[in-house]
Amino acid sequence: MTRADAVAAVRNPLAFIAARWTPEPRTVQRAALAALVMSVVIVVTGGAVRLTGSGLGCPTWPQCTDDSLTTTRAMGVHGAIEFGNRMLTYVLCAAVGWAIIAARSHKPRRRSLTRFGWAQFWIVMSNAVLGGIVVLVGLNPYTVAAHFLLSTALITVATLMWQRTRESDTEPRPLVGRAVQQLVWFLVVASVLLIAVGTVVTGAGPHAGDSSEVERIGIDWQSVAKLHAVLAWIVVTLTFALWFVLKAVDAPAGPRHRTRELFLILLGQGVIGYVQYFTHLPELLVGLHMFGSCLVWIGVLRVLLSLRERPASSAGLPGTSAESALSAA
Numbered sequence: 001m002t003r004a005d006a007v008a009a010v011r012n013p014l015a016f017i018a019a020r021w022t023p024e025p026r027t028v029q030r031a032a033l034a035a036l037v038m039s040v041v042i043v044v045t046g047g048a049v050r051l052t053g054s055g056l057g058c059p060t061w062p063q064c065t066d067d068s069l070t071t072t073r074a075m076g077v078h079g080a081i082e083f084g085n086r087m088l089t090y091v092l093c094a095a096v097g098w099a100i101i102a103a104r105s106h107k108p109r110r111r112s113l114t115r116f117g118w119a120q121f122w123i124v125m126s127n128a129v130l131g132g133i134v135v136l137v138g139l140n141p142y143t144v145a146a147h148f149l150l151s152t153a154l155i156t157v158a159t160l161m162w163q164r165t166r167e168s169d170t171e172p173r174p175l176v177g178r179a180v181q182q183l184v185w186f187l188v189v190a191s192v193l194l195i196a197v198g199t200v201v202t203g204a205g206p207h208a209g210d211s212s213e214v215e216r217i218g219i220d221w222q223s224v225a226k227l228h229a230v231l232a233w234i235v236v237t238l239t240f241a242l243w244f245v246l247k248a249v250d251a252p253a254g255p256r257h258r259t260r261e262l263f264l265i266l267l268g269q270g271v272i273g274y275v276q277y278f279t280h281l282p283e284l285l286v287g288l289h290m291f292g293s294c295l296v297w298i299g300v301l302r303v304l305l306s307l308r309e310r311p312a313s314s315a316g317l318p319g320t321s322a323e324s325a326l327s328a329a
Helices: 003-011 013-020 025-051 073-104 111-135 141-165 178-204 221-248 253-278 283-305
Strands: none
Touching: 013 073, 013 111, 013 283, 025 073, 025 111, 025 141, 025 283, 073 141, 111 141, 141 221, 141 283, 178 283, 221 253, 221 283, 253 283
């Protein structure tokens, strides 16, 4: 490497790498998928921190204690769990970084992919700061809810990027009529409400995240859980109705398959939800329910994105029959 190369690498490392590496389309897709998988993993491990009562295992931030950056033996298993979850943030950053580098190095250059990658990076940074605030305010349930919702935003952007890596940048073409699109948007809105109310159930429920006295949302969690169940049935009903309508109008296979997958995920999530409610919220089932929440939201996004396709362009971009994209972004 010459001195000029070293200077160029320092000034703009992404451009330097892109000038010397052209990843295969499959590599870009795998990088985007890795970022999506890690965005789900960080939600599940964050839930494990709360469900094991380790939320204040590291009582301060950004250090673990006032005197130590890392956990100490005296802090026991709770400190190890909380600190371990913090360390997974670096793994998430590495996955997002790989996605950004792969997207930037793609030939021809696709700015939309790079923007999705950087959007994930800034969401991760924002959520890391918010996670620190959660610790500093003693697991205030409203900040915990915001922490989860921001993680859901990360999953949203990661899913969009993963989808875009498998299709071209051509103008999207609708695969279904406006009435079906409106039905899907009702499904999206209902799913957003379902997730939001779920965070309220969490904030009012018995799993505060630490063995000490932690503030809870001052409402009856069982009443909110019933509202959550009603919203879940609305989402299931809309999904089943969509599945029926897509069959009736002889829609392409993509939307029908994505809707069927979502319906099956919802059934599994519903079973877990009811079992955990009637068994008084055992930690394992609550953790599985959080994982299911991530899968439900990804499934809803995949249904939405399957309503359009971006035919492969002559430039040889990845994706031969893209299942769809929401916009030209």
